[in-house]
Amino acid sequence: MKLDRLTRHAATVLAALAMLLAGCTTYVTTQVTAFSDWSGSDATRTYAFTRTQDQKNNLEQDTYEQIVANELALHAFRQTGERDAHYLVALAYGMRPDTVIVAQPVYYNPWPGPYYWGRPFDPWGPWGPWGPYPTGYVNQSYPVYTHLLAIRITDRATGKEMYNVTARNTDEQSSLIAAMPFLARSAMSDFPLANGAVRTVKLPVDGKGGLSNEVAADSPAPSVPASGAKTVQ
Template structure:
């Protein structure tokens, strides 16, 4: 699955997320939801999990690249990977990433306002709609009087981690992670992307799933383990690693 195709799928999902009030790092959101797709030909053991980062020409002297590599190294260490000089590494790890801005338009219903002096209002606050026609007051139709289009900025953050055998150049693992929301900073989204991409490493070939990572009280990355949403789990082959835990 290419980043472009995944972006297209995510754009549709973003509409639902906006309607339900989801934002990547804001407000009362309690978790960040990331879409993950993995391709695997992994056969390595813990004893051979030595690696070095490989950089493109543009990444060679990049402080941003070093920052993301440090985050990835910390997460790889939880899966028994050890960073070593390139000459003695069994694997090379490449990071590629991007952020894309877009606008999403959502059509919102407009309801009749019985007290115009207080300004218009949208939706049905505090569950009043359950009474129907203003409940005990009755007599007014509570259906929408019209609709208005509201546009929101949205940012799609993407990360790809690619692992190859150093000696043969054979690709053994490639995983893509993408999430979206109102956060315009890639550096703030990166910890979620990396943890989601490497959760339950190695995933089976062709695995597509959604990973949820809790936020801590300060809005940072929570200490709880990432959780895979079982309803979105689709694997072309059985995963050799631990099975994801479905959300109840």
């Protein structure tokens, strides 16, 4: 009987949470770190992608370059052949599995049921003000995955590094391709960031789990200004 009552309570709470979440916007939160010596102008923002030996003839690389190219275009970058490019853009990316451990409370009820008053709110139930009571905690482990994208922009003529930005986020999904639009948008957000900028970017998710076109919210952290770079407010 006690198990049935707890099951009904759990089902009620989960249904309520589902209704609340249905009306809320979900965000992907990404940490961005940038190092910059940017002094370019819109007139010189021609670029070509450069690849390592392992990235050549690679369809995955092609896919990620297209995603990054879309974001670069929003900042007046124009893709050309390597001979005509002012900048070279290199990508590095990856996914790493990990595990998080969360302490979950264990409850007991000093007045076992059944109780029929007060429904659907049972004051003696797990969500009522008088019980049941936590007796301790049990550690639960959950798999998570960290996704990473690094974008490095160098001057083709001199080889000088002009901009190096890394975007990293973690969630329960292992797919790097699903995370890549969020990583690329976050990495290029407010380009160019100041040298040493560290910020958190929150991007809304659409109904299909992809990047939404809604306005993103972000929380920049203090950074060290660099010559020619824009300071994050």
